[in-house]
Amino acid sequence: AQSVTQLDSHVSVSEGTPVLLRCNYSSSYSPSLFWYVQHPNKGLQLLLKYTSAATLVKGINGFEAEFKKSETSFHLTKPSAHMSDAAEYFCVVSDRGTGFQKLVFGTGTRLLVSP
Amino acid sequence: DTAVSQTPKYLVTQMGNDKSIKCEQNLGHDTMYWYKQDSKKFLKIMFSYNNKELIINETVPNRFSPKSPDKAHLNLHINSLELGDSAVYFCASSQGVTGYEQYFGPGTRLTVT
Numbered sequence: 001a002q003s004v005t006q007l008d009s010h011v012s013v014s015e016g017t018p019v020l021l022r023c024n025y026s027s028s029y030s031p032s033l034f035w036y037v038q039h040p041n042k043g044l045q046l047l048l049k050y051t052s053a054a055t056l057v058k059g060i061n062g063f064e065a066e067f068k069k070s071e072t073s074f075h076l077t078k079p080s081a082h083m084s085d086a087a088e089y090f091c092v093v094s095d096r097g098t099g100f101q102k103l104v105f106g107t108g109t110r111l112l113v114s115p
Numbered sequence: 116d117t118a119v120s121q122t123p124k125y126l127v128t129q130m131g132n133d134k135s136i137k138c139e140q141n142l143g144h145d146t147m148y149w150y151k152q153d154s155k156k157f158l159k160i161m162f163s164y165n166n167k168e169l170i171i172n173e174t175v176p177n178r179f180s181p182k183s184p185d186k187a188h189l190n191l192h193i194n195s196l197e198l199g200d201s202a203v204y205f206c207a208s209s210q211g212v213t214g215y216e217q218y219f220g221p222g223t224r225l226t227v228t
Contacts, residue, residue: 036219038156041222042221042222043119043205043219043220043221043222044158044205044207044219045219046216046217046218049216088156090158101209101212102160102163102171103160103217105157105158105159107155107156107157108156108157
């Protein structure tokens with residue numbers, strides 16, 4: 001079965017500094033990977049996805065992630081944090097073991113952005 | 116112009132009651148899902164329907180019964196509510212059973228007292 005591990009439950013940054021949210025995955029075949037963001041009391045929004053095309057994936061709001069098969073990682077980065085980036089971020093792997101897509105979520109990383 | 120909508124947004128009820136949560140999507144998708152997010156923010160899939168047919172049914176108590184009257188709607192009925200059912204329930208939709216992009220609704224916060 002597929003799984004993801006988000007290495008940090010909380011990450012704190014100052015506005016204008018880089019953001020790094022770490023994610024490692026486990027998959028028995030070539031995975032599809034996603035990052036979703038959840039702002040307080042809101043639903044989940046897709047930030048970006050990797051589906052075996054380019055290994056560097058660009059998403060919305062200046063976020064990007066790099067798929068590294070050798071390290072089984074899919075870390076999320078942003079060069080300069082904005083106050084509005086404060087939210088919960090989920091790394092997600094697609095489990096297609098049954099032929100149907102099922103998203104398996106990590107435990108989330110809360111990003112705190114200070115002025 | 117909401118893509119995936121859920122009603123109600125908040126639901127407070129007592130143990131033992133029966134309640135329903137409704138979900139509608141206007142994206143033209145043919146696959147819909149229910150997820151449960153617990154107090155630690157962990158999200159887990161419960162059910163998935165494709166063209167009104169159940170395709171994913173995780174280990175969920177049979178007090179939970181999803182119903183899909185058409186492709187645009189997936190409702191969740193819960194019988195005999197328990198304290199442990201308190202959570203945020205999210206509906207989502209995608210195109211196709213291998214649809215990579217799932218679009219989520221705003222969630223329904225269920226509190227059982």
